Amino acid sequence: MSHQNSNPKVSVDKVNLDVACSHAEENGFSDPTPAFDSEKAIYEYLHQPPFRTSDDHLVEFSEALRTVAKALRRVAEGKAAAQAEAAEWKRKYELERAHNLQLRNKALSLEGCHNLSKDLKLDNSSSQLMVQNPTMEQSEKCCGKHGICSHEILRDEDMNANSKLAGRRVARKASFRLSWGCNGDKSGQHKHDIVSFEKGNITTAERSSTQILLKWESQPQTVLILTKPNSTSVRLLCAEMVRWLKEHKNINVFVEPRVMTELLTESPYFRFVQTWEDDEEIKFLHTKVDLVVTLGGDGTVLWAASLFKGPVPPVVPFSLGSLGFMTPFQSEHYRDCLDTILKGPISITLRHRLQCQVIREAAKDELETEEPILVLNEVTIDRGISSYLTYLECYCDSSFVTLVQGDGLILSTTSGSTAYSLAAGGSMVHPQVPGILFTPICPHSLSFRPLILPEYVTLRVQVPFNSRGHAWASFDGKDRKQLAAGDALICSMAPWPVPTACQVDSTNDFLRSIHEGLHWNLRKSQSFDGPRDS
Numbered sequence: 001m002s003h004q005n006s007n008p009k010v011s012v013d014k015v016n017l018d019v020a021c022s023h024a025e026e027n028g029f030s031d032p033t034p035a036f037d038s039e040k041a042i043y044e045y046l047h048q049p050p051f052r053t054s055d056d057h058l059v060e061f062s063e064a065l066r067t068v069a070k071a072l073r074r075v076a077e078g079k080a081a082a083q084a085e086a087a088e089w090k091r092k093y094e095l096e097r098a099h100n101l102q103l104r105n106k107a108l109s110l111e112g113c114h115n116l117s118k119d120l121k122l123d124n125s126s127s128q129l130m131v132q133n134p135t136m137e138q139s140e141k142c143c144g145k146h147g148i149c150s151h152e153i154l155r156d157e158d159m160n161a162n163s164k165l166a167g168r169r170v171a172r173k174a175s176f177r178l179s180w181g182c183n184g185d186k187s188g189q190h191k192h193d194i195v196s197f198e199k200g201n202i203t204t205a206e207r208s209s210t211q212i213l214l215k216w217e218s219q220p221q222t223v224l225i226l227t228k229p230n231s232t233s234v235r236l237l238c239a240e241m242v243r244w245l246k247e248h249k250n251i252n253v254f255v256e257p258r259v260m261t262e263l264l265t266e267s268p269y270f271r272f273v274q275t276w277e278d279d280e281e282i283k284f285l286h287t288k289v290d291l292v293v294t295l296g297g298d299g300t301v302l303w304a305a306s307l308f309k310g311p312v313p314p315v316v317p318f319s320l321g322s323l324g325f326m327t328p329f330q331s332e333h334y335r336d337c338l339d340t341i342l343k344g345p346i347s348i349t350l351r352h353r354l355q356c357q358v359i360r361e362a363a364k365d366e367l368e369t370e371e372p373i374l375v376l377n378e379v380t381i382d383r384g385i386s387s388y389l390t391y392l393e394c395y396c397d398s399s400f401v402t403l404v405q406g407d408g409l410i411l412s413t414t415s416g417s418t419a420y421s422l423a424a425g426g427s428m429v430h431p432q433v434p435g436i437l438f439t440p441i442c443p444h445s446l447s448f449r450p451l452i453l454p455e456y457v458t459l460r461v462q463v464p465f466n467s468r469g470h471a472w473a474s475f476d477g478k479d480r481k482q483l484a485a486g487d488a489l490i491c492s493m494a495p496w497p498v499p500t501a502c503q504v505d506s507t508n509d510f511l512r513s514i515h516e517g518l519h520w521n522l523r524k525s526q527s528f529d530g531p532r533d534s
């Protein structure tokens with residue numbers, strides 16, 4: 001036998017591959033989502049030398065299997081159709097039965113009544129309503145969490161219509177129900193906020209969110225100050241602010257251990273300032289701190305966010321950097337600013353974060369997984385030091401999105417839309433918009449435009465086994481992690497946003513940042529003189 005494939009496992013996998021491909025192609029689009037048990041085996045197979053003519057019998061065998069798979073699928077489809085039809089008949093039967101039962105009950109209750117025929121006539125029209133009863137009960141059960149039913153509204157409508165138009169048959173509008181996947185109660189509540197029914201018509205009830213105001217119900221008592229390292233102006237301002245907060249506001253102050261050392265070196269006066277000794281204590285910071293003040297640039301806001309792996313107290317970012325996209329407060333006016341903020345109410349921007357988890361191929365059967373990482377700007381999967389193209393398979397929930405072939409991919413929050421994602425050609429998005437930006441970095445394709453996906457999706461970016469190199473994930477520009485073939489990064493919206501205080505409000509601050517920080521659409525105005533429409 002010439003170059004026969006002697007590995008039976010690989011041959012079987014080749015057959016599986018053919019069957020899977022035939023399914024995808026029959027759908028009119030080539031979906032690389034494989035239906036294989038072992039992707040690894042397929043990639044091993046792909047690396048085998050090509051078949052020669054002596055492998056014809058294998059090809060024939062795979063053809064035969066493909067035909068069998070097709071036939072099986074048709075059988076399955078036929079069965080599903082038959083089941084649907086049976087269910088429909090059953091439903092009609094149940095309705096009819098309920099109808100008859102109602103009629104009988106009515107007839108029995110009217111037994112003593114002489115004018116039976118007249119009542120039965122009336123009953124004819126009310127029976128239209130009565131058959132609704134099982135559905136109405138159902139709607140009361142299902143309306144609670146995971147959907148909004150139109151039955152309720154239609155029922156009231158019908159009652160009125162019925163009394164007015166008694167005896168006259170009216171074509172009723174079909175009732176329906178909106179439902180959605182319920183990954184916990186959170187999604188249900190959210191949809192209840194934004195979708196409503198009015199007489200069975202779908203309307204949006206409220207906008208997803210308006211400007212959010214934070215009002216203190218009790219006086220804030222503890223402030224955590226986080227500072228950019230290696231900056232004399234920041235160190236001086238920090239010492240001054242700590243003193244002012246203690247002496248004028250009687251506020252307890254927390255700082256990082258590094259800053260504590262700096263303060264104590266300056267003067268033993270700062271002994272009242274608190275800090276932590278080991279990282280375990282950071283986990284409980286959010287329970288002790290009412291407000292976080294950052295002194296630095298955007299990087300210090302990112303640093304502050306990274307300290308809180310769960311809920312984050314409101315953050316007041318003072319600008320002591322050069323760009324300061326997320327730092328609207330001027331450090332020179334810190335007394336007035338803090339005075340206003342400690343009194344409240346404060347306009348805040350709820351900045352969404354992404355929760356990222358690396359799943360290792362080598363450890364996929366182990367229970368322990370790597371700690372999730374929360375990012376305020378973005379997670380980047382790039383080629384790192386590798387000179388090869390990154391080759392990344394991307395899935396959104398269970399749907400295949402695309403293969404990224406280029407320098408990498410950015411999964412960004414809307415807050416991060418003005419950072420790396422912007423530099424890679426992504427759109428700028430108001431930070432209050434809930435969504436995930438999917439922005440390629442230097443894609444080697446003319447048609448790879450960035451996407452913005454809804455906030456409820458889960459994204460999976462995987463390095464396939466046939467990738468030439470490793471990929472690297474970094475989180476808000478930090479903590480690089482290598483992703484080997486088979487490793488994946490799972491990313492979804494985190495439940496803990498970062499509330500940042502606004503100078504004016506969320507929109508005003510955002511527009512001011514893109515104008516002043518990025519000089520967005522800055523152009524000399526056209527002069528008045530010159531040709532004009534007559």
Ligand SMILES: NC(=O)c1ccc[n+]([C@@H]2O[C@H](COP(=O)([O-])OP(=O)(O)OC[C@H]3O[C@@H](n4cnc5c(N)ncnc54)[C@H](O)[C@@H]3O)[C@@H](O)[C@H]2O)c1
Nearest residue numbers: 297298299323324325377378415416418419420423476477
């Ligand atoms: N090509 C690029 O534009 C590029 C490359 C690498 C990293 N970054 C960004 O840098 C961030 C890390 O920031 P850093 O301060 O630790 O690093 P850094 O010191 O390298 O600063 C990066 C720059 O990005 C700005 N920036 C950060 N977040 C921003 C935001 N949400 N909107 C607008 N500008 C923002 C900062 O003000 C700073 O000027 C990463 O999250 C990434 O978004 C950008």
Ligand SMILES: Nc1ncnc2c1ncn2[C@@H]1O[C@H](COP(=O)(O)OP(=O)(O)OP(=O)(O)O)[C@@H](O)[C@H]1O
Nearest residue numbers: 226227228229296297298299300303321322323324
């Ligand atoms: N408290 C901190 N501890 C450790 N690193 C920090 C801390 N605060 C900030 N950093 C890091 O220091 C770097 C610079 O901080 P930041 O961006 O705030 O200053 P900047 O570079 O002067 O500002 P800008 O980017 O606006 O010019 C960032 O990478 C940030 O992650």
